[in-house]
Amino acid sequence: MNDTKIQWHPAFIAAMNLEMADCRDSLRFDREYNLNVKPLVIDLLITKNQTDISINNEIGCIFRGHNIVEYKDPVDSLNIDVFFKTEGYACLYKSYGKTVDAIAENDITMTFVRENKPSGLFAYFQEHGYQVSNPFKGVYYITGNILFPAQIIVTKELKPKLHVWLRALSGKLEKQDLQNLLEHMRQLTGKMDREYAEAVLEVAFRANIQILKEWMGDVSMSKELLEIVKPIIEPQILLREQTALEKGIQKGIEKGIVKGAVDILKDFGRKDAEIKTIIMQKYSLTDKDANEYL
Secondary structure, three states: OOOOOOOHHHHHHHHHHHHOHHHHHHEEEEEEEEOOOOOOEEEEEEEEOOOOOOOOOOOOOOOOOEEEEEEEOOOOOOOHHHHHHHHHHHHHHHHOOOOOOOOOHHHEEEEEEEOOOOHHHHHHHHHOOOEEEEEEOOEEEEEOOOOOOEEEEEHHHOOOOOOHHHHOOOOOOOHHHHHHHHHHHHOOOOHHHHHHHHHHHHHHHHHOHHHHHHHHOOOOOOHHHHHHHHHHHHHHHHHHHHHHHHHHHHHHHHHHHHHHHHHHHHHOOOOHHHHHHHHHHHHOOOHHHHHHOO
């Protein structure tokens, strides 16, 4: 995976919009929904525009009127404390209705999305009597001692062709996965859908930059594919080169400063051993690096 900080959450919002494209007009998506004036933020709140609509999408089957979605990127953990924290957010969300009981308890669900199955959390469920069912591949319903219906979406296990967008949020994709992603993108016609797809595609390529580099060096790459991926990889190369240049310049500046200090100390008659001790302390140099300046 590329070392550059990857912005997973915006791509997740885009992926969810694409996953729910068939019923998106009946839903409202509120990214980073603020629960209060204090920094209590829900990753994604999905509410139904009409309470009587039904959703056939595997991920949206569980949805009711108000649906709290917590996304964990590939380096984040999903444990029982995160589960309870989100349940607490759901309680606060219910209590902040405009009138008393404006948001019904049985009209709220919780969804947790993560690339890998959180084995520790599932072990906790088993040890404490929670019921876990698996109605669809990669979709787990949690029932039992909880306040609201909950599901955990393990994106790695989702059906590849049916859930290409959420599965794309990974740093462990293969060429075939990216090819499927590009093929789905080609089929999109709406401006909004294309923009969502580009957000997902950019993160997928950033997280799997080596595959993209291989493609860029493939003379058989189609012009269409080249036009899609070129704007993504070029900023990556530019950023890496710029960072290397900046580090080189900074290192050169630091060397010049230390060399100047050594020259001044020598002019004042200081001995090499004394100078070495001074510059090692002042500039945090190793014994070997200090010797290079003497």
